[in-house]
Amino acid sequence: MIARAEFLLRAEISEQTFDAWVAEGWICGGPDLSEAELARAALIRDLTERLGVNAEGVAVALALIDQIHGLRRALRQVSAALDRLPEPLRTEALAALRAAAEGRDGPAPG
Template identity: 45%
Template sequence: MKEQEFLQTIALDRVTLNAWVAEAWLAPNQSSGEPDYNEMDLARARLILELQKDMGVNDPGVGVILHLLDQLHGLRSAMKDLLETGLTERSIS
């Protein structure tokens, strides 16, 4: 989805969105020359809003939480790959 649609969907202003992108909290696809947001970006933006507004987490705290979540997802993916490799090796033996 294009930036304007994203802003309307999440009810966010452009200044805040630009700040989030500058902080690398969101990383839209830029292959077409303009930002293109997907459902994962939308979910992440909703999480950021929830952390800030509902839970009162400050900006540095949001950055830490997002970094930890990214690490967790990376580890989960690595674990899945390891398990699949182990299962494949067992079925070959």
């Protein structure tokens, strides 16, 4: 975890900017922040300073990134659940997923 003072230095932002980003809901405002929050702050700085994205655009970009992370987490959970299935069921489930991806209704032929 990163203390707030260190976070501000590493993120190269002021207290006021930090408080504004917390108020926007773009970063967490806890006393100890994570490396993920630091990476998020770097992204916000790139969007606003380098690319000139306005606040609404930053909010949209962050929401989409959060959705992507949620989908990746869900896929990891599905993959872990598939890995726990007995082999015949796992093979059948994977075939059904392939068929769905190809737009077919039934399991793929073996």
